[in-house]
Amino acid sequence: MRASQFFISTTKEAPSEAELVSHKLMLRAGLIKRLGSGLYTWMPLGLRVLRRVEAVVREEMNRAGAIELLMPAVQPAELWEESGRWAVFGPQMLKIKDRHQRDFCFGPTHEEVITDVARREIKSYRQLPVNFYQIQMKFRDEIRPRFGVMRAREFLMKDAYSFHASRESLVDTYNTMYDAYGRVFTRLGLKFRAVAADTGAIGGSGSHEFHVLADSGEDLLAYCPDSDYAANVELAEALAPTGARPAPAEPMREVDTPKQTTCEDVAALLGIPLARTVKLVAYVAGEHMAVALVRGDHEVNEVKLGKLPSMADLRLASEAEIREAFACPPGFLGPVGLDRTKIRVIADRSVAAMADFVCGANKPKFHLAGVNFGRDLPEPDVVADIRNVVPGDPSPDGKGTLALCRGIEVGHVFQLGNKYSQAMNATYLDEAGKSQTMEMGCYGIGVSRIVAAAIEQNHDERGIIWPQAMAPFLLVIVAIGYGKSDMVKTAADSLYADLTATGFDVLLDDRDERPGVMFADAELIGIPHRVTLGERGLKEGVVEYQPRRAHAGQSGEAQKIALADATAFLTGVMEG
RNA sequence: CGGGGUGUAGCGCAGUCUGGUAGCGCGCCUGCUUUGGGAGCAGGAUGUCGGAGGUUCGAAUCCUCUCACCCCGACCA
Numbered sequence: 317m318r319a320s321q322f323f324i325s326t327t328k329e330a331p332s333e334a335e336l337v338s339h340k341l342m343l344r345a346g347l348i349k350r351l352g353s354g355l356y357t358w359m360p361l362g363l364r365v366l367r368r369v370e371a372v373v374r375e376e377m378n379r380a381g382a383i384e385l386l387m388p389a390v391q392p393a394e395l396w397e398e399s400g401r402w403a404v405f406g407p408q409m410l411k412i413k414d415r416h417q418r419d420f421c422f423g424p425t426h427e428e429v430i431t432d433v434a435r436r437e438i439k440s441y442r443q444l445p446v447n448f449y450q451i452q453m454k455f456r457d458e459i460r461p462r463f464g465v466m467r468a469r470e471f472l473m474k475d476a477y478s479f480h481a482s483r484e485s486l487v488d489t490y491n492t493m494y495d496a497y498g499r500v501f502t503r504l505g506l507k508f509r510a511v512a513a514d515t516g517a518i519g520g521s522g523s524h525e526f527h528v529l530a531d532s533g534e535d536l537l538a539y540c541p542d543s544d545y546a547a548n549v550e551l552a553e554a555l556a557p558t559g560a561r562p563a564p565a566e567p568m569r570e571v572d573t574p575k576q577t578t579c580e581d582v583a584a585l586l587g588i589p590l591a592r593t594v595k596l597v598a599y600v601a602g603e604h605m606a607v608a609l610v611r612g613d614h615e616v617n618e619v620k621l622g623k624l625p626s627m628a629d630l631r632l633a634s635e636a637e638i639r640e641a642f643a644c645p646p647g648f649l650g651p652v653g654l655d656r657t658k659i660r661v662i663a664d665r666s667v668a669a670m671a672d673f674v675c676g677a678n679k680p681k682f683h684l685a686g687v688n689f690g691r692d693l694p695e696p697d698v699v700a701d702i703r704n705v706v707p708g709d710p711s712p713d714g715k716g717t718l719a720l721c722r723g724i725e726v727g728h729v730f731q732l733g734n735k736y737s738q739a740m741n742a743t744y745l746d747e748a749g750k751s752q753t754m755e756m757g758c759y760g761i762g763v764s765r766i767v768a769a770a771i772e773q774n775h776d777e778r779g780i781i782w783p784q785a786m787a788p789f790l791l792v793i794v795a796i797g798y799g800k801s802d803m804v805k806t807a808a809d810s811l812y813a814d815l816t817a818t819g820f821d822v823l824l825d826d827r828d829e830r831p832g833v834m835f836a837d838a839e840l841i842g843i844p845h846r847v848t849l850g851e852r853g854l855k856e857g858v859v860e861y862q863p864r865r866a867h868a869g870q871s872g873e874a875q876k877i878a879l880a881d882a883t884a885f886l887t888g889v890m891e892g
Numbered sequence: 893c894g895g896g897g898u899g900u901a902g903c904g905c906a907g908u909c910u911g912g913u914a915g916c917g918c919g920c921c922u923g924c925u926u927u928g929g930g931a932g933c934a935g936g937a938u939g940u941c942g943g944a945g946g947u948u949c950g951a952a953u954c955c956u957c958u959c960a961c962c963c964c965g966a967c968c969a
Binding site (some may be wrong): 472631794 | 893898902903904905918919926927928929930931934959961963964965966967968969
């Protein structure tokens with residue numbers, strides 16, 4: 317591609333709306349343009365990157381035995397009513413009406429449609445297992461779109477759905493997909509981690525998320541450096557403390573805490589470790605109030621809490637509800653003296669093992685110290701793991717301690733089981749001629765999100781540094797004075813022709829720009845390899861090669877190459 | 893939805909408090925010079941000041957309403 321015939325629109329400054337590096341760089345490099353909140357045009361350069369990611373995903377899906385199809389983006393409401401998700405999915409789903417006032421949605425996911433395909437097409441166990449996938453634009457009306465294409469409302473996703481005659485077959489395909497995902501992210505040159513995950517609204521049992529590791533990631537991951545344990549903190553188990561609860565040693569007493577409304581403040585005032593305090597968080601589940609007790613240095617995990625019996629639809633209690641139930645403002649709440657017929661007390665395992673702790677007194681400006689279960693208040697109604705793990709917690713697999721890192725979720729694999737097949741009556745005849753419900757799995761990859769995630773992981777102060785597999789162009793030929801110097805033009809055209817003939821995606825920068833502009837653009841756009849041709853070098857018969865980033869066998873510095881050797885050298889470099 | 897903020901040229905911003913008819917940088921156009929790291933000089937174009945209504949002799953500026961976008965919290969690839 318010649319730059320003069322392509323469309324490059326770079327800027328020095330990023331629009332102020334961009335927060336994340338990847339978002340800024342994507343806008344500055346002219347990969348995307350914003351149309352509305354969470355809606356982006358993929359400009360020619362950006363589209364090339366998107367297509368590269370797509371190609372790798374497609375190749376690995378095909379290799380793993382998945383079969384590509386393409387389902388409608390717009391789906392009739394009836395299907396969603398069958399699965400029961402029309403109401404459940406909520407405002408996240410963009411609902412639309414056609415001219416006959418019939419309800420449709422712009423597909424946020426395709427379990428319903430694919431299950432409909434399966435139930436119509438699959439009659440016999442002989443047709444199973446089968447794994448369909450598509451790469452398609454989805455729309456989810458996100459509560460808060462942000463970070464450009466990282467959390468856009470319209471986004472490109474690869475979604476695969478497998479159907480099985482047995483649980484074993486499902487697990488088998490699940491493992492195949494898990495491995496394929498690893499290959500996809502490895503080929504894309506990303507540092508990633510697969511973690512055990514919560515299944516969320518989609519439902520099902522076994523589930524793993526694939527995360528690109530980045531400090532800007534929205535997810536917190538727990539992993540064990542000494543083993544292969546890794547899980548989203550939503551799921552990561554905080555083991556119960558070992559050893560029995562100590563016997564009470566202190567009397568319960570009130571302490572003045574005129575301004576101390578947080579555990580941190582109270583601990584500081586009393587000069588005790590934060591881990592000696594207990595914090596109370598009030599929730600409403602259904603009609604009833606429930607309070608979660610965690611240590612002052614811990615945080616409540618609402619995913620875990622929501623899995624406890626009759627806690628499914630929990631929400632934080634409002635301040636008004638708290639004042640009514642406790643006759644006390646937030647900041648001084650505690651578990652002592654509560655009416656247990658109205659308020660359930662759910663304690664984290666670590667709290668249940670505490671003695672002589674400090675907590676709110678349910679009385680403005682006072683806390684209690686030396687509090688003990690069994691003596692000062694009844695034992696908790698429920699003791700469970702309801703907190704987020706923290707660094708240093710023992711690993712649930714018993715092999716060392718946990719560390720935390722942040723990640724960007726770019727892939728998710730689920731064993732769905734028969735949730736959709738049952739609701740939508742997707743059955744087949746088994747060997748005995750008996751009707752059976754299919755087992756299902758589903759497997760997603762956020763294709764457009766990967767582009768942003770890759771930039772988060774691969775950039776410097778000058779711009780993007782594309783991993784080779786997703787670069788819009790592998791090499792840029794910077795031809796200085798292309799329009800002025802026949803020597804440069806001839807050499808550049810010839811090199812470009814040779815390299816293009818070998819099948820590489822090469823950008824020839826033949827624009828009438830100053831060298832600085834061309835260098836700066838090449839670096840901002842992130843093209844992995846650059847060769848510079850100018851009269852100065854050509855007179856000595858040399859060109860200059862410089863990688864965008866130092867990598868194996870190459871330094872980051874420029875090196876002079878004889879023009880005669882350039883094609884062979886550059887070919888070698890691009891083949892990696 | 894709750895809390896905070898911003899809308900002025902293609903982009904980044906000043907001007908708003910204290911009303912007087914819009915400016916800076918980048919970009920864009922023309923010419924000359926320049927040509928290995930985002931050029932210099934000279935000239936030029938561009939705004940319904942987010943929208944509607946009001947106050948006023950006069951509104952980017954004050955008032956009311958509205959829309960859009962962004963940031964912080966609850967969802968997800």
